[in-house]
Amino acid sequence: MAFxxxxxxxxxxxxxxxxxxxxxxxDFMAPETRAxxxxxxxxxxxxxxxxxxxxxxxxxxxxxxxxxxxxxDATRSMRGVAAxxxxxxxxxxxxxxxxxxxxxxxxxHQPAPPFASESRELLxxxxxxxxxxxxxxxxxxxxxxxxxxxANGGALxxxxxxQLDLSCAACHDARWGQQLGGSVIPQAHPTAYPLYRLxxxxxxxxxxxxxxxxxxxxxxxxxxxxxxxxxLELFLMGRAGGMALETPGVRx
Amino acid sequence: MRKRPxxxxxxxxxxxxxxxxxxxxxxxxxGDAIARPLTGAAxxxxxxxxxxxxxRRSLCLLCHSGPVAEPHAQGTLAPGLGGVGSRLSQGQIRLxxxxxxxxxxxxxxxxxxxxxxxxxxxxxxRGQPVLTAGEIExxxxxxxxxxE
Numbered sequence: 001m002a003f004x005x006x007x008x009x010x011x012x013x014x015x016x017x018x019x020x021x022x023x024x025x026x027d028f029m030a031p032e033t034r035a036x037x038x039x040x041x042x043x044x045x046x047x048x049x050x051x052x053x054x055x056x057x058x059x060x061x062x063x064x065x066x067x068x069x070x071x072x073d074a075t076r077s078m079r080g081v082a083a084x085x086x087x088x089x090x091x092x093x094x095x096x097x098x099x100x101x102x103x104x105x106x107x108x109h110q111p112a113p114p115f116a117s118e119s120r121e122l123l124x125x126x127x128x129x130x131x132x133x134x135x136x137x138x139x140x141x142x143x144x145x146x147x148x149x150x151a152n153g154g155a156l157x158x159x160x161x162x163q164l165d166l167s168c169a170a171c172h173d174a175r176w177g178q179q180l181g182g183s184v185i186p187q188a189h190p191t192a193y194p195l196y197r198l199x200x201x202x203x204x205x206x207x208x209x210x211x212x213x214x215x216x217x218x219x220x221x222x223x224x225x226x227x228x229x230x231x232l233e234l235f236l237m238g239r240a241g242g243m244a245l246e247t248p249g250v251r252x
Numbered sequence: 253m254r255k256r257p258x259x260x261x262x263x264x265x266x267x268x269x270x271x272x273x274x275x276x277x278x279x280x281x282x283g284d285a286i287a288r289p290l291t292g293a294a295x296x297x298x299x300x301x302x303x304x305x306x307x308r309r310s311l312c313l314l315c316h317s318g319p320v321a322e323p324h325a326q327g328t329l330a331p332g333l334g335g336v337g338s339r340l341s342q343g344q345i346r347l348x349x350x351x352x353x354x355x356x357x358x359x360x361x362x363x364x365x366x367x368x369x370x371x372x373x374x375x376x377x378r379g380q381p382v383l384t385a386g387e388i389e390x391x392x393x394x395x396x397x398x399x400e
Binding site: 159160161162163164165166170171175178179180181182185214215218219220221 | 313372
């Protein structure tokens with residue numbers, strides 16, 4: 001507790017945090033919320049992970065294939081995969097996030113209709129796959145084909161939008177550690193998605209979180225799956241490169 | 253943009269933009285202040301306090317702290333409102349609420365009575381200022397009373 005307090009008091013509040021000063025959102029949480037994330041028996045998102053494991057083994061689609069039919073044991077084949085997403089998808093010629101990759105795989109290989117954005121099935125399978133990388137450093141792909149999309153994500157991060165005319169950077173780079181209403185502003189490192197948010201009473205994606213912020217500044221949020229949201233995800237994961245993946249996280 | 257005639261004042265350095273829209277009241281900026289009420293009459297401090305406490309409507313306490321209830325839920329992103337009535341004149345307070353970006357283009361404070369120069373505004377808010385002229389006057393009426 002004293003450590004957490006000391007950390008909060010020591011936070012500098014100007015400019016984007018240098019690599020050594022980067023903090024996961026979990027560093028800003030109350031001790032009880034941190035404990036909830038740390039204990040798999042009390043972390044509610046583990047229910048989604050368990051659902052995702054069942055889904056991994058369930059044959060689906062015209063070919064009657066399960067994820068496991070091709071990918072085998074996820075604890076081996078999926079280890080480290082989430083740490084590298086979003087990645088470049090040959091099929092679309094643009095970056096795709098982990099949920100998008102799962103749906104591409106469903107469409108092309110099972111083949112089965114894609115899961116709806118933010119559906120329990122998609123979040124569960126994504127959480128299960130990402131869980132296999134828990135504790136691993138985020139390792140953004142060095143693929144130069146991603147560069148223009150990452151740059152676009154960075155531009156969107158800096159762009160003032162909405163009736164309140166705010167950018168992501170205005171709060172998460174320049175004012176992290178300070179309080180917006182009763183909430184501490186974190187540095188916006190997406191280290192734990194999909195995650196269980198107490199406010200949502202559910203697991204949700206990074207895209208859902210991005211849309212929440214856009215609604216908060218009274219901007220028209222981009223639709224789930226929109227290229228702008230994937231570009232933002234790509235930029236943010238690059239910015240968080242080297243930080244440990246925590247999926248499935250818990251946040252307030 | 254249609255311009256409305258104003259009484260000429262030698263000290264006018266800027267005027268309210270986009271008065272073509274009825275959502276906005278015309279105002280005159282003199283120096284770093286708007287001396288005259290947007291509504292032509294003083295606001296009501298009691299209504300101003302209720303508005304301040306309603307964080308979904310006024311948003312003030314998301315960033316500012318103030319000598320009102322629920323101190324734990326107040327922001328630390330902007331100067332506290334306690335004593336603002338001693339630090340600033342009524343007209344200075346009014347301009348800062350209406351359009352702080354005139355004084356500091358980099359500020360995160362929304363221009364509360366302006367509708368131009370914004371991107372991707374959500375449909376329900378499009379063409380609407382954050383605060384109406386009447387709401388601004390009620391908040392001004394409250395803030396001038398916060399002397400310490």
